[in-house]
Amino acid sequence: MPNHDRPAPAGDTSATPPDYWSFVQAAQRRISQEFPDADLDANRLFLSLNRSSSTAVYDFESTIHRPAGGTWSSFRLLLALWVSGPLSPNEAARLTGMSRAAVSNLTGTLVGKGLLRREASPDDGRSVTLRLTEDGLAKIRVAFRAQNERESQWAEALTDDEQHTLVTLLEKLMEQRERIGARARR
Template structure:
């Protein structure tokens, strides 16, 4: 066996041993070897945050929202309209962190399903104001009740003090983003 074949064999073995969380350690070490001068701590922070958020969203969508006939995006739009009240479509996009195009497509489905209403704004005939139908209000209240129960299950891993600390740290991280012109949906 040549040296290249041996290395390839070891890479396959290593890949077989990787999983969703261990890949972070592997990625940080491999990237640091490939590109000297990287900041491995910030890489680990962002990879961990991203994977944790994706894992949480996937769990909420698959265990709470899909069984109720909602997508994650559909839930987010209903949630915004429910708590903000009748809302312009562009504002619903901003508050949900989605593009206007995504919200427009979701609203068409939610309207077809009888959950959302659309009306032209009296002050601007081009603006569309989104509201909840009675059925939409019941659907979002049911979905959010189950959603919050699942949130609570996730949060039980941390004490209340830990939860408050994590919230403060995430707020600090997002507030700091204004200092380097971070991009986000508006």
């Protein structure tokens, strides 16, 4: 990683804000001073993972989904229904990583746009099943193609072996969540 200048002191608004990687370096210095026993490698891993993920998601939303009249959340819900078929709102929330309330709010918007239908659940008359409409199916196909093209552009930074290694490592981290009792959205 390139050596970056030290970020401006807190409260100094005259300087331009540091880039993210300079912030990580500054965070590492500060943490090591206040918490000498801190696991700096773990901290850097999750600062970097979080920043990388949020940067990619922002890029996808701002270059693909918003210009097409959608959002990252709507893409995730439409994709879950496209991949899995009709789902209950609870199943949709679990598969998308969204809260049940977020799925409910988003469903209303997507029903209003004609992309989803709410149907009475065949198993429980008090519940609903979410299903893509023909317009919803067409929308997710177009959105997926654009999304996948952008994903490929991002992934070009890594060799095929590096991509495989990264996926394997992320899957290993996700397996750890059960061992440590990490909470997941329900």
